[in-house]
Amino acid sequence: MEGLLNFLTTLDGFLGSAAWFPYVLLGVGLFFTIYLKFPQIRYFKHACKVVTGKYDDSNDPGDTTHFRALTTALSGTVGMGNIGGVAFAIYLGGPAALFWMWVTAFLGMTTKFVEVTLSHKYRVKTADGTMAGGPMYYMDRRLNMKWLAVAFAVATVISSFGTGNLPQSNGIAQSIEASFGIEPIIVGSVLGILLAMVILGGIQRIAAVTSKIVPFMAVIYIVGALAVIFANVENIGPAFMAVIGDAFTGSAAAGGFLGASLAYAFNRGVNRGLFSNEAGQGSAPIAHAAAKTKEPASEGMVSLLEPFIDTIIICTITGLVILSSGVWQEKHENEFQRADTTFLASEYVEGKEEDMEKLYQYLNGKEGHGVELYSGQITVVNGAAVSGGFTLLNARSFAEDVRYSLTDEDLYTGTLRIENGKPVKDDIVISGKSLIHSAALTTVAFSRGFFGDFGQYIVSVGLLLFAFSTAIAWSYYGDRAMTYLFGPKSVMPYRVVYVAGFVWASFSDTTLVWVLSAVAIVVMTLPNLFGIVMLHKEMKSTANEYWDKVNDK
Template sequence: MEGLFNFLTSVDGMLGGADWFPFVLLGVGLFFTIYLKFPQIRFFKHAWMVVTGKFDHNDDPGDTTHFRALTTALSGTVGTGNISGVAFAIFLGGPAALFWMWATAFLGMTTKFVEVTLSHKYRVKTEDGTMAGGPMYFMDRGLNMKWLAVAFAIATVICSFGTGNLPQSNGIATSIEATFGIDPMIVGGVLAVLLALVILGGIQRIAAFTARVVPLMAVIYLIGALAVIFANIENVVPSFMAVISDAFTGSAAAGGFLGASLAYAFNRGVNRGLFSNEAGQGSAPIAHAAAKTTEPASEGMVSLLEPFIDTIIICTITGLVILSSGVWKEKHENVFDRSDMIFVAGEYSDTVDADKQALYNYLNGVSGSELENYTGAITVVNGTAVTGGYTLINARSVAEDVQFLVGSEDPFSGTLQIKNGKPVKENLMVKGKSLVHSAPLTTIAFTRGWFGDFGQYIVSIGLLLFAFSTAIAWSYYGDRAMTYLLGPRSIMPYRVIYVAGFFWASFSDTTLVWALSAVAIVVMTLPNLFGIVLLSKEMKETMDHYWQRVKESEK
């Protein structure tokens, strides 16, 4: 698993983690925002009118209403990205990361408008009578690039696991284990059965389920979040100020947080913004293709609301909960994931300025960093190291009160071999105090409000509903891609593997799952961005013709 993690991290470094990727993603959004004259502002009110059903016609071709298409797509985007992903972004980049999530969402509103409109325009009716659409269809039928369509469809299948399946299952299981102490394998098994029962019903059952669950889960989560924000109201304005002021400087060290450079916060904020709202990824157009309408641009109008709801509203609320409560810079007792740990040579303290600078350089990849990974032996007596010469970094922070255990309870005694920063012993458990990230960080933050410890249950329930509905929506994205690649007969085998993957991820390494997700997202996004840019002229004509017909109907 460690070898796989290193491989995925290396690939992510060349793709989503590379300096060029955020500029490509934001650049396409900026291009369309200017080229289409800020549709996310001009059409915002009209989009809400379309969602409310003002322009619905029951005899229009399609499988579901505008509202249900929106909730299905939202259920695919509102998931662990809004709970775990925001926490992960702030953990990596500090307050500045939230600003870049906002920027990604604002420009992403236009990107999603474009990709949904074009996908809806080229949708087809399948052998079983249902609608199928998505970027693979405009690549095939609009661009005559079958090879690109096939590449995108394959990436969609992979990403259905990397985005919609594995991180969602893992996020649910880790949160419920932290809150209720239930074995992740049991959680995964029960939810895998429920997942199978829902997705076997196809888009009609999926749309009906998400139309009920999405509003409910938003209300539950909002109540819990506001209880924390108002309990820490004095920290809200300073938190907003930190987000804005740090956006162009990077986030300075604070508490156990060792700081993040501008480049690192920018990259991670954009990356997590994409994971949260999926604008440019090409996933939501698959759900919107099922909407009943003869006007592709009208469904595009609906879709531009998604990044606004998902990131600018929900992610901001989560970010304020984490920042105003202060938990993002505090060290908490936790069990260290092997992938999060690294032993560095030399003894460093996060209370000494010179040491903090050295650690900052190391964690942010600053050239000329003096820190090196530790290789050597550590003597441990009854779970506590009695020799020095190293510093244990866990979750990008200096670990404290470290205990080395064998299994889950027995203190380790003996010589612990460390090679290139990692312990050689495989069945070693390490725990202590460090920063935490993902769902556990949000869970802790929700206990700092009016509901006290009860707040953690709101996170668990919210995460369960958010993530489970995301897994359901992504199963539909994957089976539409399989339909394009191999026909309707491939759907059932895909769903079986999808459910099995959902179960496996519930008890796998959290960091490994996020690494796989980071790679899968970019592999799917790049072909989609390439395709919509090639169809930019057609997109503008489609939008202009639609808006002209709307104005004429209002006369």
């Protein structure tokens, strides 16, 4: 697993974490925003009318209504990214990361409008009578780039695991274990059975289930979040000031948080914003292709509501909960995951200016930091290290009250070999106090409101519904891609593997899952961005033709 993590981390360094990727993603959104004259503002009111059913016609071709197509697509975006993804972005980049998530969402509203319109325009009816659409169809039927369509479809299958399956299952299991003490493998197995029961019913059952889950889960989550926000209302102003004030400077060290540079916060905010709202990724068009309408642009307008709901509303609420409660800069008792744990050579002192600056440079990927990984032996007596010469970082923070135990929870006594910053023995459990991230951070934040410790259960239930519905939606995206690549007979084997992956991820390493998702997202996004830019003139004419018809009525 460690070798796989290192490979994926290196690959991500050339893709999603590379300096160029956020500029490409935002650049395409900015181009279409200007080219189409800010459709996310001009078309917003009309989009709301379309989704309420004002223009619905039951005789139009398609499998489901505008509203159900929207909720299916929303179920694919509103998930782990809104609960764990926001927490992960703030953990990495500080408050500034939330600002760049907003920017990604605003420009992403236009990107999603474009990708859904073009994909809906070139959808096809399959042999079983259902609609199939997505970027692979406009790439194939309009651009005549079969190779690009195949590349996108393959990336969609991979991303169905990296975006919609593995992180969702992992986040659910992590939260349920923290709140109820249920073993992750049990959670994954039970939900795996339920997932199989839903996805075997195809788009009709998927749309029916998600149209009920999405509104219900949103209400539960928002109520719980507001209980925290109002309980810490005096911190709301400072939280907003930190988000905006740090946007162009980066976030300074605060509490256990060792600081984040502007470049790091920008990259993580854009990356997590994409993971949350998927604007530009090309996933939502697959769900919207099922909508009953003769006008592709009308479904495109429905889709521009997604980044607004997903990121500007729900992610902002999550961000305010985390920032106003202050938990993002606090150290909490936790079991250290191997991927988050690093032994550094030399003994660094928290609060010492020189040491803090070195670690800031190291954690933000800057050159010349002088920090080296520790290799050697550590002597441990009754769970405590009695030898020195090293510093233990966990979750990008100084670890405190560290304990070394065997897997059967007995305190360890003996020597522990460390190579390149990682312990060699796999049966040693390291625990103590450090920063936390992902769903665990949001769970703790929800306990700082009017509901007290009961708030963590709201996160667990909300995460269960959010993430489970995301897994449902992404199974549909994956099976449409498999249908394009190999035909309808390939769908059932794909679903079996999809459910198996969901169960496996429930007890796998969180960091590995997040890195895999980061790679999968970019591999899927780049072909789609290329394709919609190629069709920018057609997009403009399609939108204008739609408005000509609407104005004639």
